Amino acid sequence: MYKHLTPGALPSSMQLSSDGRLRHFLTIEGLPPLLLEEILDRAEQFLSLPEKQQKKAPLLRGKTVMNLFFENSTRTRVTFEIAAQRLGADVTSLDIRTSSASKGETLLDTIRNLEAMSADMFVVRHEHAGAAHFIARYAAPHVSVLNAGDGRHAHPTQAMLDMFTIRKHKGEFPPLKVAIVGDILHSRVARSNIHALNTLSTGEVRVIAPKTLLPVDAEKLGVKVYTDMDEGLRDVDVVIMLRLQRERMGSALLPSEREFFKLYGLTEKRLELTRPDAIVMHPGPINRGVEIDSRVADGPRSVILQQVTNGIAVRMAVMAMIMGSGGMA
Amino acid sequence: MKTVIHNARLVGCSAEAPCQARSLGIAEGKIAFIGTEPEGFNAERYIDAQDNILMPGCVDLAAWLREPGLDHKATLASETYAALASGITTLTYQPEPAAMVGNSAQFNLIQDINRQLGYAHIRVLGNLTQDLQGERLSNMGGLKRAGCVGVTNGWQPLQSLRVQRLAMEYASTHNITVFIYPLELALAAGGLVHEGAIASRLGFAAIPSAAETVAVAQTLALIEMTGTRVHFCRLSTEGSVRLIRQAKAQALPVTADVAAHQLFLTEMDIADFNPLCHVRPPLRSERDREALIAGLVDNTIDAICSDHQPHEIDAKLAPFQQTEPGISALETLLPLTLRLVEQGDLSLAQAIAKVTSAPAAIIQDPAGTLQLGAPADVVLLDPDYFWTLELDSMLSQGKNTPFAGWSFNGKVTQAWLAGRHIYRME
Numbered sequence: 001m002y003k004h005l006t007p008g009a010l011p012s013s014m015q016l017s018s019d020g021r022l023r024h025f026l027t028i029e030g031l032p033p034l035l036l037e038e039i040l041d042r043a044e045q046f047l048s049l050p051e052k053q054q055k056k057a058p059l060l061r062g063k064t065v066m067n068l069f070f071e072n073s074t075r076t077r078v079t080f081e082i083a084a085q086r087l088g089a090d091v092t093s094l095d096i097r098t099s100s101a102s103k104g105e106t107l108l109d110t111i112r113n114l115e116a117m118s119a120d121m122f123v124v125r126h127e128h129a130g131a132a133h134f135i136a137r138y139a140a141p142h143v144s145v146l147n148a149g150d151g152r153h154a155h156p157t158q159a160m161l162d163m164f165t166i167r168k169h170k171g172e173f174p175p176l177k178v179a180i181v182g183d184i185l186h187s188r189v190a191r192s193n194i195h196a197l198n199t200l201s202t203g204e205v206r207v208i209a210p211k212t213l214l215p216v217d218a219e220k221l222g223v224k225v226y227t228d229m230d231e232g233l234r235d236v237d238v239v240i241m242l243r244l245q246r247e248r249m250g251s252a253l254l255p256s257e258r259e260f261f262k263l264y265g266l267t268e269k270r271l272e273l274t275r276p277d278a279i280v281m282h283p284g285p286i287n288r289g290v291e292i293d294s295r296v297a298d299g300p301r302s303v304i305l306q307q308v309t310n311g312i313a314v315r316m317a318v319m320a321m322i323m324g325s326g327g328m329a
Numbered sequence: 330m331k332t333v334i335h336n337a338r339l340v341g342c343s344a345e346a347p348c349q350a351r352s353l354g355i356a357e358g359k360i361a362f363i364g365t366e367p368e369g370f371n372a373e374r375y376i377d378a379q380d381n382i383l384m385p386g387c388v389d390l391a392a393w394l395r396e397p398g399l400d401h402k403a404t405l406a407s408e409t410y411a412a413l414a415s416g417i418t419t420l421t422y423q424p425e426p427a428a429m430v431g432n433s434a435q436f437n438l439i440q441d442i443n444r445q446l447g448y449a450h451i452r453v454l455g456n457l458t459q460d461l462q463g464e465r466l467s468n469m470g471g472l473k474r475a476g477c478v479g480v481t482n483g484w485q486p487l488q489s490l491r492v493q494r495l496a497m498e499y500a501s502t503h504n505i506t507v508f509i510y511p512l513e514l515a516l517a518a519g520g521l522v523h524e525g526a527i528a529s530r531l532g533f534a535a536i537p538s539a540a541e542t543v544a545v546a547q548t549l550a551l552i553e554m555t556g557t558r559v560h561f562c563r564l565s566t567e568g569s570v571r572l573i574r575q576a577k578a579q580a581l582p583v584t585a586d587v588a589a590h591q592l593f594l595t596e597m598d599i600a601d602f603n604p605l606c607h608v609r610p611p612l613r614s615e616r617d618r619e620a621l622i623a624g625l626v627d628n629t630i631d632a633i634c635s636d637h638q639p640h641e642i643d644a645k646l647a648p649f650q651q652t653e654p655g656i657s658a659l660e661t662l663l664p665l666t667l668r669l670v671e672q673g674d675l676s677l678a679q680a681i682a683k684v685t686s687a688p689a690a691i692i693q694d695p696a697g698t699l700q701l702g703a704p705a706d707v708v709l710l711d712p713d714y715f716w717t718l719e720l721d722s723m724l725s726q727g728k729n730t731p732f733a734g735w736s737f738n739g740k741v742t743q744a745w746l747a748g749r750h751i752y753r754m755e
Contacts, residue, residue, distance in 0.1 A: 005645060005720060005728050007603040029530075108646055129532045130602035131648040138646075151650070152532030191532055215529030216537075 004138075011133045022321045024136045024145045027154040028195035036163065036199055042317035043164050046086075047310065058088030059320045063120040067093040067148075068110075070126040075284065076148055076158075079308070080123045083315035087323075089121075107131070108138055115140045121322065122146070129153035144322045152186050158283055159192035161314040163200060165307050166238055169279050173200040179232050179274075180223075181208040181264060182242035182291050185215050185253075189283045190242060198222045208232035208264065212253045229264050233273040241266050241282045244291045257290050267293045271301065279303050330373050331356045332750065333366055337378035337709065341385045341681045343700040348678075353383060355705040358748035363699060374750075376743070378709050384681050386418025386449075386706035386744065387663055388688040388697045390586050390634040391562065393655070394420065394451070397438060398428035403639035403726040405439070408659065409448035411724035413752050416663045416741040417635070418706035419450040419689070419696050424461060425483055431456045431467055433475035440476070449746065450706070452692050454508055457482040457496050464488050466496055470503045478692040479560065481508035484609060490547060497557040506558045506691070511544035511569065512536075512610070521650060523611040527596040533650070536611055542568035549576050552583060560691055561585040563636055565610035567620035574629040584691050585629065587621050588636035589665040590656055590731070594618075598731065604645045604652035605731040608636075622674050625683060632688040635662040639727020657727030661718065663710075664737035671738065705748040714740040 008014070012030020017023040022035065046057065065084040069077055077093055084091045096110065114122070121144045124132045129151030136145040149155040163173075170176055178197055184190045184207045197205045207218060208226045218225050226232030233239065244260065254260050266280065280292075280302045288294045297304060335352040342348040342363065350364035354372065366372065389412065395403040412420055422439060424430040430439070430453055443451045455472035457480040459465045469480050480500055487493045500507045517540040522528045524535035545561060549572060552559050564570060564587050576583050590608065595615050598606040606612055624630040638655025645652050666684050669675045675683070689697025696706050717736045720728045744752035 005605060005642065005730075006733055007605060007731065008601055010601045106643060106647065107651075126648070128648040128650040130650070133602050134648045150532075150648075152534075154532070188532060191530070216524050216535070217526040217529055220526040221530060 008137045014136060021324065022318070025156055025318050025322060026132050026136055026145065026147045028156045028159050028192050028199060029154070031199065033199050033201070036160070036196060039160050039314065039317050039321065040164050040167055042321060043160070043310070043313040046313040046316040056086050056088055057316070060084060060087035060089035060323055063089045063323065064118055065089045065091050065121045065123060065319070066114055066119045067091065067123045068096055068114070068125070069093065070096045070124070070131070071149070072097070073125055073149065076125065079311045080148060080315055083312050083319060086312070087316055087319055107134070111135055111139060115143055119143055121319065123148050125149045127151055146318065146322065149188055152188050152191070154192045155188040156192050157311070157315050157318055158189050159196040160318065161307055161311040162193055162240065162281060162283075163196050164310045164314050165281060165303055166279070168310070169303060170237055173197070173202045176202050176238060177204040177206065177236040178202055178238040178240065179206040179208055179236040180240045180242065181229065181232070181266065183213045183244050183248065184209045184218065184242070185213045186245065187242050191221070193240060194221050194223055206232050206236065210254070210264070213248070229270065230273055233270060236274050237278050239266060239271075239274060239278060239280050241280065241292050243283065243285065244287055261290055265291055265293060266296050268295050268299070271296055281307060284308070330748070330750070331361070331371060332374045332376065332748070333370070333372040334376045334378050334383055334709070337381050337383035339363070339383050339699060340678055341685050341699050343698050348699070353699065353707070355707075355745065355748045358705055360699060360701055360703050360705050360707075363701065380711070380713070381742065382710040382712055383699070384708055384710060385685040385697050385699055386708050386746070387416050387684040388419040388692070388694060389417045389637070389659070389662060389684070390421045390632055390688045390691060391423055391588070392420040392635060392637040392659065393423045393425060393639070395428060395639060396442070402641050402644070405442050405451070406446050407724070407726040408637070408639065409443065409446055409451070412659045413448045413744050413746065414724055414741065414754075415660045416708045416710065416744065417449060417659060418708070418744065418746055419452060419694060421478070421692060422451050422453040423483055424454060424456050424481065426461055426485065429456055429461060430454065430472070430477065431460060433471060436472065436475040436477060447746065447749075448751065450696070452478045452694060454479045454481045456480065457507065458487065458492070461485040463492060466499050469500055469505055473503050473505050477505070478694070479506040479508050481510070481562070484510050484512070486514050490551070493548070494551050494555065497551055497555045497559070501555055501557040506560050508560045508562050509548050510562045511541050511548060513540045513543040513547070516540035516543060521607065521611065522599055523596045523613045525596050525614055527600055531600070531602070538566040538568055538613065538617065541566045541610060542572065545569045545572045549581065549583070552576070552581050556582070558582040563588050563591070563610055564621065564624070564630060565591055565613045565617060567617050570620045570624040570629055574624070574627070577629060584631045586632040586634045586688070587625065587630050588658070589633050589662050590636070590658060591621055592618065592633070592669065593665060594731065599649070602649045603731060604647065604649050605656070605729055607649055607652050607654050608656055609654040622669070625669070626674060631683070632691060633662070633666050633683045634688065635659050637725070639725050640729045642728065645729050655729065656731065657723065657725045657729045659725055660723055661730065661732050663741065664739060667739045668737065705745050707745050708741050709743040710739055711742050712739045714738070714742070716740055
């Protein structure tokens with residue numbers, strides 16, 4: 001039993017099997033660029049499926065995917081369900097908050113029980129950073145773990161669907177300037193996007209936020225930091241807006257929604273500072289009039305709904321690649 | 330039993346009896362001679378300590394011994410024996426919400442259990458406030474009369490600076506040292522790791538260095554006001570070291586300690602979400618770590634302690650944020666301290682003093698020095714014994730250590746408590 005109390009592998013290294021293929025998908029950090037490209041290429045193949053009469057590619061037939069949501073997120077859960085179903089898997093979604101955890105069962109016991117029900121893959125959403133890594137470390141060898149968001153740490157499939165959307169519109173990454181705007185401090189999407197953009201050799205990655213919403217030493221994440229929105233938006237090719245949680249106002253991080261929108265909200269006028277063909281992205285759900293103006297959210301440069309569609313293809317790609325890694329053979 | 334230990338290298342003698350001698354005699358529980366065996370001593374036992382170091386038993390300023398109240402984590406029996414086998418002959422008991430020391434009955438219970446065991450001395454810190462609630466003052470006068478060597482609220486917050494000021498004034502009335510864990514709660518704001526690049530990368534809520542430094546500064550201002558003797562527990566930041574250095578230069582009545590693990594681990598060690606590195610205060614930056622060592626070298630930091638916090642296995646088998654902080658650290662206190670000597674940071678005599686005479690002075694204990702008439706709490710250390718820490722071999726009930734697999738030079742081979750020979754390495 002004591003052997004459990006020894007440090008585990010780094011999250012980045014435990015994701016790959018000995019032959020370099022995807023075993024778990026916990027974080028973008030540390031993954032090789034070729035593997036990210038492969039996810040994007042595979043997603044491309046799945047994107048056209050819904051237009052065909054046969055929408056399914058039964059690569060996961062006979063497999064059981066369990067969506068373990070320790071934190072509520074209907075939208076993300078549904079996209080994982082659809083992705084797994086299109087791959088032919090049996091899918092079970094569990095809202096853990098209202099079940100075993102509330103009865104005092106430890107996370108490890110919950111996982112052991114679900115493994116005993118012949119799960120092949122856990123899709124995990126959890127409020128604590130590192131939870132998916134913890135589950136991956138202690139899960140049975142035949143079970144793979146896909147991180148659907150852990151605390152403020154990572155949301156790797158969201159990052160890959162964002163990369164997919166960018167590539168569809170902009171092509172290669174090296175010439176691009178990408179700005180991520182808003183609550184960087186609390187955003188797992190921002191962290192994963194930063195890692196993905198840097199791994200794909202994006203020309204310049206910027207973050208734009210007031211200092212209260214920036215992590216300490218943000219530059220060490222590999223970004224240029226701007227506190228002035230107008231300055232940060234100048235000449236960028238892609239703007240990724242982040243959702244601003246309203247409770248930030250009450251916690252002294254920001255004075256008011258009004259001031260935030262005035263200084264950091266994306267309006268049509270501000271959008272003129274970007275390159276003429278710049279696209280606007282948002283992980284959703286959006287706060288109209290808080291971080292983004294409706295005319296921008298619904299405007300011609302917005303690709304927000306395409307991100308949702310692309311999300312299913314990307315999640316199918318990741319699941320299919322994990323199946324092929326040998327971990328679930 | 331009258332015993333003579335000869336052929337040893339003595340370390341940790343007093344200024345009056347320096348360590349050129351190679352023999353030490355024990356009689357009636359005390360050190361009877363250092364140097365030449367007096368005529369008529371009539372020893373019953375001679376121990377040849379060739380190539381070994383003879384030193385005072387370590388005095389650990391911080392051990393969370395769990396019993397009574399949290400016996401599933403550890404017991405006084407398991408932990409005091411682990412301590413003795415690791416060269417620690419005196420442990421300072423820390424009150425915590427599940428194991429408080431608010432009256433003489435609670436104090437006596439701990440001492441009664443330990444007296445029957447007899448593996449190590451336990452010195453006790455009493456509650457600073459009633460039930461450690463941080464609102465009303467504890468019966469400090471009574472706690473001192475019962476035998477508490479100081480008072481503390483541990484990591485439990487005080488309601489306000491006013492309560493702290495009054496607690497310090499009342500403590501000084503009774504000439505009791507107040508042990509302060511410096512942390513400004515509002516700045517810590519639910520954080521659990523050091524605020525820096527790693528926390529930013531992993532997305533953890535973080536504790537800025539200023540949360541500790543501000544608390545040190547506030548307490549120093551209150552010391553100037555009240556004259557209370559204060560011991561600062563578990564320093565972790567460069568800023569705290571700087572402030573304590575200034576305070577000592579002004580001759581304020583302050584002392585300070587650091588946990589041994591803070592001298593070897595940094596924020597980098599949590600990069601794999603290793604819950605064994607979840608400690609309080611959090612592991613800080615490399616710059617802080619270097620400042621802590623510099624603070625030891627110039628005696629800004631008086632003592633090194635274990636900050637021993639044994640846990641049951643489940644307390645660490647969860648995502649980082651849901652694990653309990655702390656390291657099972659009795660068995661690494663002396664080995665890590667000796668590693669500072671190997672690294673050239675401290676001389677052997679300085680390093681030994683940091684875990685013997687200096688902490689003993691802080692709790693005003695007669696132990697910690699090899700001097701005539703002092704209690705014969707002594708240990709023999711084989712400085713060349715090379716060993717690796719393995720979880721299965723640990724004697725503490727808590728196996729929660731990030732140092733498993735680390736190799737060390739130097740191991741305690743024999744130990745005496747009040748003249749009784751009660752440990753020999755198998």
